[in-house]
Amino acid sequence: MKNDSGIAVKEKLICGVDLGGTKLAAALYRQDGSLVAKDVVYDHKDKNWDEIVQIVADLVKKLMADHSLTSRDLLGLGVALAGHIYFKKGLIITVSNFAENIYNYPFVDKLSVLLPGLRIILDNDANAQAYGEYLFGAGRGYQNQVFVTVSTGIGGGIIINGKMFRGRTGTTGEIGHSIIDIDSDIKCTCGNYGCAMALASGLFFPDLYRMHLRRGMKSSIGIDEGSAEGLDGPAIEEGLKKGDPICRKIVEDSADVVGSSLYNLFKILEPELVILGGGLMYFGQEYFQRIKKRFLGHTHEMMAEEMEIKLAETGRDAGLLGAAALVLEEA
Numbered sequence: 001m002k003n004d005s006g007i008a009v010k011e012k013l014i015c016g017v018d019l020g021g022t023k024l025a026a027a028l029y030r031q032d033g034s035l036v037a038k039d040v041v042y043d044h045k046d047k048n049w050d051e052i053v054q055i056v057a058d059l060v061k062k063l064m065a066d067h068s069l070t071s072r073d074l075l076g077l078g079v080a081l082a083g084h085i086y087f088k089k090g091l092i093i094t095v096s097n098f099a100e101n102i103y104n105y106p107f108v109d110k111l112s113v114l115l116p117g118l119r120i121i122l123d124n125d126a127n128a129q130a131y132g133e134y135l136f137g138a139g140r141g142y143q144n145q146v147f148v149t150v151s152t153g154i155g156g157g158i159i160i161n162g163k164m165f166r167g168r169t170g171t172t173g174e175i176g177h178s179i180i181d182i183d184s185d186i187k188c189t190c191g192n193y194g195c196a197m198a199l200a201s202g203l204f205f206p207d208l209y210r211m212h213l214r215r216g217m218k219s220s221i222g223i224d225e226g227s228a229e230g231l232d233g234p235a236i237e238e239g240l241k242k243g244d245p246i247c248r249k250i251v252e253d254s255a256d257v258v259g260s261s262l263y264n265l266f267k268i269l270e271p272e273l274v275i276l277g278g279g280l281m282y283f284g285q286e287y288f289q290r291i292k293k294r295f296l297g298h299t300h301e302m303m304a305e306e307m308e309i310k311l312a313e314t315g316r317d318a319g320l321l322g323a324a325a326l327v328l329e330e331a
């Protein structure tokens, strides 16, 4: 028996929402991770949080209506959000890239009022991606793994014995805020200096470029302290292709910082596998190989068996699929 959209009615679907500062995506998937439908809006960009919750609810309702589904046809809804999440309580502790700053906002309770009868799970976007990779990507078959995303920031998610490890509240796996350089004068979004993400991620490329200019390096692409402000990942990649020495230095240092961070992870957790994802992995094989080389350079003879380092496989919709995957996690 099938409904209007040709979906077998007995098969419950999973729904995912990837809620970023500029982009809001929602999708329906089958339980094997195959996509049924997807929708993306940008309407929430300048809104307060009560309005954002309403927009999320409207988007999910529209997806369900388009496919003649009710909440009974869904196993649940997972929401992945770039922020600090109190997992068990469904709270957003803090966010930094949305128009309204909030503290301990009861996101799940508010969304539940608008989507009655639907089980809702809220988690950090890196945790969601980690679980998506574990179920549907490069992590299939491994019980102990760490996912690291290197993008605008650096985040991570830890899976131990086949379960997400969330620590006390849910803000664990924040490898990007491990402090790598105690003498650094680049301030991270968390307020500390010398965090891995402040030395290696896209958000800090303008600061890093200016730092190298001040230290006497010369830009070959005409970037000065003022115009450095707009340098994001794609701009650095372009500069790298044009042979700019500062862009090259930033990319090489970024790979080294990520490689050293992986070594720190290895010394603490010794996982079977580390999966690397996020936009900066599109820098390519040279970047990926340099990360691995740096990691191996630290290990000397401490690895009896090699820890595997793989690239993520769930692609640009990793957050969306990961959000839906959270619904399949055992409570």
Ligand SMILES: [Zn+2]
Binding pocket: 176, 177, 178, 188, 189, 190, 191, 192, 195, 197
């Ligand atoms: Zn930090």
